[in-house]
Amino acid sequence: MGGMCGIVSLDHTPIDPNLLTGMIEVMRYRGVDGVFSHFTPTTAFAHFAHHTTPTAYKTPQPLVDTASGLILMIDGRLSDREALISRLRPTEGWSDPSPSDADLILRAYLKWGHDCPQHLVGDYAFILWDARAGEMLCVRAPFGIRALHYCHKRHFFAFATDAAPLLGLPWVSREPDLLAVLKGLTATQTEDDDTGFFKDIHWLPRGHTLHLSKKGSHHAAFWAPELSPLIRYREADQYGEHLRHLLTTIIAEGVQSAQPTMGIMISGGMDSTTIAALAKPALEANGHKLIAYNYFKQAPPTYDERPLVRLLMAEMSLETRFIEIEPYFLSLAQMAELTFAEMPSTTIMRLPTESIEHLHKSGGQVMLAGYGGDYFFAGPSLPPHLYQLLRGDLGVLGRFLRASGRRPESLPKQFLGAFVKPLLEVGLRGRKAHATLPVWIRSGSSLYSAFEAHWRARWKASRQFSPLRSLLNAVWQRSGMRDSLLLIERLYADQGLELRLPLMDQRLARFILGIPPDQLYSFGERKTVLRRAVKGLVPEAIRTHKKVPAPDYFQPWAQRMSRQCLPLFSPSRLDQMGVVDDALIRDALKHYAEAAEPGGYFYLHWLCGAELWMRKWVKGEPLVNLPG
Structure with missing residues (x-):
């Protein structure tokens, strides 16, 4: 694992070496086994090594392949390596029986070009620069936790595992994307959304590639969960x-x-x-x-x-x-x-x-x-048997009665748990909750209108009584x-x-x-x-253990935190930028501090975190004299 960062000049404008040095210093903590760089007048790459797999040490990165003119860096690891090696084995010049992940990706690209991500499995993000063609390919795995942030502005393309190194570049603004911030606060971002929380910084979505050249850039999905083949067994x-x-x-x-x-x-x-x-x-x-x-x-x-x-x-x-x-x-x-x-x-x-x-x-x-x-x-939020019943399949009731005889609970209790409770939770309360925008969002602005349209679209999409759609939302988003x-x-x-x-x-x-x-x-x-x-x-x-919902472990901490956070909203930078209403948030914090409601700390915690982020990373304010 580790990390990576770099800058490419698309019109051959020379790159100041100090820019890469600054990026390296911000991310040096990721280089457990060292930081290695490759610099030319128009490209600058740095790899932060953390050799946690048996083959990671074999190929120093950035990997520079002089024969093809390619430069490659990977943050992450490949799985299903044996299957990939067997497909690549006929490649001329193969010698190492257990090559590094970086070498495997390079050979996959040489064989399949931009289609190579379709042949890879794992938790990874990688970049590949083709110096001869003047093109960059960035790829992020469909699942996992390896991130890739980037900024394409003027004639420069810069990227990094973290967002912070990009903020030190002179052409990158700290202006926040307030609509993205609201989506983050309400957990309504979708996985195919490449919008970052800063207007100049984007994020490569999971299962996507980003292709960059002098003509421009575009990203596209290379893996879609909807294409999963059906699996059916008799037993x-x-x-x-x-x-x-x-x-x-x-x-x-x-x-x-x-x-x-x-x-x-x-x-x-x-x-x-x-x-x-x-x-x-x-x-x-x-x-x-x-x-x-x-x-x-x-x-x-x-x-x-x-x-x-x-x-x-x-x-x-x-x-x-x-x-x-x-x-x-x-x-x-x-x-x-x-x-x-x-x-x-x-x-x-x-x-x-x-x-x-x-x-x-x-x-x-x-x-x-x-x-x-x-x-x-865990399955979809709407149980499949309830979905089938709503679609007119009365045979569900017969299957329920046969299954109920094998359980210790009474029949009425089982019926309530299998049919009534899920319908109330998902079909009624869930819809009502998603139909109403959070009251603490400041209304009457173009930002509010844009977020309201996003919120309504999300709510409308969630109304479909489809187990597959619900499961896709859980797995993919x-x-x-x-x-x-x-x-x-x-x-x-x-x-x-x-x-x-x-x-x-x-x-x-x-x-x-x-x-x-x-x-x-x-x-x-x-x-x-x-x-x-x-x-x-x-x-x-x-x-066979049936998990019992645990008590709210965080309540005592959250009540203390509600009191500590009050000064942040007197006034807050979020309010000053037209995102939230401080008066409503202060009332909510005071109310929670006195009489906590189950789960209420989530929104309050996110709001406090967003305000700290706004002060620290957008405004550049020193966060001093805070409690604790």
């Missing part, structure tokens, strides 16, 4: 067997490591437990070790998952460390420190130093996590929310660690989108196919 268990084989392959590839130890964040739920159960033997086969870290907060026994984790420890002989997260919740001053240029948001807690230090001392530089499992395996997974990746990179999410894999997405929706959600039981797949793999108590 339900066959779906589980298929998934088990797929997960075994994906996770074995995902734990390829250059270090002797790997960590995993484990909760006691099925997603992280499945990864641990498959990752441990795969690592041990190579003489490596897996260490689990469970972050917990004191809670009533009903919500405490530590007993499940201890059960996993006993059955798998898995070394596990339990870490109380309460000390790691942030003050406002600490939140300001962890507000990054890439997003108008911030985090609520820092990474527990106990786990970071322990993993480093154990020789590890990679942390696994189960993010993405809830998006993939929600998994790409910029202020969640990318923020977590940044926090780990700051600590010299690479975050890997094995479940964020396009092969897994293709499987999930190809199977019948009732394999994901069947009469109140979510993750149906995953439960079948892990039978005999994880402890039965975990496989």
Whole structure:
């Protein structure tokens, strides 16, 4: 992993070397194994090395291929390498049986040209400069957490893993894109939206390529979830067997490591437990070790998952460390420190130093996590059986009655859970909530009108009672929310660690989108196919455990934070720029501080983070005298 940045002059105007030096200094934290650059009068590239895979050290980057005139850099890693190597093997001059990912991408480009991304699998972003043709190709994987920001202005094209290095260039403005900020605050950005939070800085969407030449630039999707082939089996268990084989392959590839130890964040739920159960033997086969870290907060026994984790420890002989997260919740001053240029948001807690230090001392530089499992395996928000009933399939009722006899709950209770509750939550309350714009947005401006049109369009699209559409939204859009997974990746990179999410894999997405929706959600039981797949793999108590909604762990912290944030909105830069109404936000903060409402801290936290971002990165104000 690591990172990359660079500048290309499209009209041969010389590039000031100091510009690349400035970009490097901002991102130096990503170069755990060094920073390497390549400079010509009209191009400047820098690669931040972090050798976490067995082949990463083989090809120094930037990779300069003098024979073809190509320069390539990759941030990330490829999966399904053996299949790719077998397709490239006939290439003349092949010698290394296990080439680096950079070398594989170069050879893929030489063979397939701009179609090469269609043959790649993994979590990556890469750039390829063709000096002879004067063309640039930028690519970002369909899934994963490797970002690529860019600015194409005047005759210069600049790019970087982070947005902050671009802000130091003289032709890049700090003027914010206020419509994008509002979309971010309301979590209504779509994954194919390339708009950044600064007007001059864009972001390459997942599964897209950006082609740049003297004639201009354009980006296009090279992977679409709608094209997933249908998968149909006669027996339900066959779906589980298929998934088990797929997960075994994906996770074995995902734990390829250059270090002797790997960590995993484990909760006691099925997603992280499945990864641990498959990752441990795969690592041990190579003489490596897996260490689990469970972050917990004191809670009533009903919500405490530590007993499940201890059960996993006993059955798998898995070394596990339990870490109380309460000390790691942030003050406002600490939140300001962890507000990054890439997003108008911030985090609520820092990474527990106990786990970071322990993993480093154990020789590890990679942390696994189960993010993405809830998006993939939980199924659409509207249960398939309810969708079928609304479309007139009365046979659903017969199937429900047959299934109800195998469950301990009473028939009325099962009916409420399978039909009435989902309809109320998704069909009524969800629609009402999405039909009304947040009251704290300042009205009466062109910005408000533009956002209202965007909001209505999003709400209209979400009204379709389609399991596939709902699942596409979960897998393709929600998994790409910029202020969640990318923020977590940044926090780990700051600590010299690479975050890997094995479940964020396009092969897994293709499987999930190809199977019948009732394999994901069947009469109140979510993750149906995953439960079948892990039978005999994880402890039965975990496989059959029905997750109980946990209490609002963040409420005490959020109430304290509401009081600390009040001065930010007296007045706020967001209000001064016509985005929000300070008076309404202050009222909401005071109300929450006195009587917290479940989940209410989300909007308040995002608003406080956006205000810190506006002051720090747009206005360039020193954030001093903040509480904490």
